[in-house]
Amino acid sequence: MIEVDVVDGIGVVRLAHGKVNALDLELCRAIERTMRDLDEPEGPVRAVVVTGTGRAFSAGVDLKRVVDGGAAYVAEFLPALSGAFRAVFDLGKPVVAAVNGHAIAGGCVLAAACDHVVMASGAGTIGVPELRVGVPFPAAALEIMRFALGPVAARRAIFGGANHEPAAALELGLVDELAEPDALLERAVAVAGGLAAAIPADAFRHTKAQLRQEANERLAGVTESATEAATEELWTRAAADGRIRAFMDRTVRSGGRTASGP
Structure with a gap:
């Protein structure tokens, strides 16, 4: 599910979960656990590189699991998804994404973190493309995109x-x-190592x-709030009313992937 190698003090974390590294409950929990472990200040890793395997960095949320699992799955999954994003975003060492292929929705947010x-x-x-799936962004995803792009560019990317x-x-x-595909990982490791060596x-x-202080203060204000409760309700509704299934069907007909939620 996750492979970790250490190269000259750089922890290379590879997502290796199915064909497109779709984000499901188990992978999100594994990402959070792995990143928290690597964040130990006195640990052997001085920087981290996150990459994928195969043709995708991550194609986003496993929408089939959301539809099949319904409300019970959504209630467990959304906090795990936010936990994975936050564990990357808050890791106190240099973190570099080596985007080896498709990074869609949640995959894009993971890279942006x-x-x-x-x-x-x-x-x-x-x-x-979260909104095109028919589901809203969790607060953590919104804050990460706003941090990475700035409010105007984030608005354009999200609504576009x-x-x-x-x-x-x-x-x-x-x-x-x-970077050229064959040189991608080498370049990402070099950037991570350079940041760790220079600072x-x-x-x-x-x-x-x-x-990250302002983003994290805003996130602290919405944890367990009505806003997050409404997000969970909208995801549950989308799983039940057919909008996610309709998106999956459209994607399959167009030759795309069915993992493309936040």
Whole structure:
């Protein structure tokens, strides 16, 4: 499900879960657990690289699990999804995303939670089409996209709902740089290692927390709030009323993937 290798003090975390690394309850919990473990200040890892396997970084939420599981699954899954995003976003060491392929919806948010995003040039796309699925963003996903893009660009990306090829993603600020597929991981490891070497670990951790302070304060205000309760209700409704199933059917007919929720 998750593979972790250490290369010169850099923890390389590979999502290896099915064909497109779809985010389900188990993978989200594994991501959070892995990232919390790697965040130990005195641990052997000084920086982290997150990447995928196969043709996808992550194609987003496993929508079939949401439809099949209904309200009970949604109630467990949404906190786990937010926990995975927050564990990457709050990790106090340099975190670099090596986007090896499609990074759709939740996959895009996962990449955006990192400090630097390197995407492979080629056939992969990245974007946040959540609203086209018919479900709202959890608060953690919204805050991460706003932090990564700024409020105006985040609004455009969220309401636009488009997936972008690498060159367009670079221009929009969804990624920081592009690399040839064969050189992607090497480049991401080099960026992570450079950040860890150039900035003392305690100064990096403190500054990263400062940069994220406003986002985390807003998130603290919505935890267990009516807003999050409404988000859960809308996801449950979408699983029951057919809108997620309709999106899945449209995606299959167009030759796409069925994992593309937040």
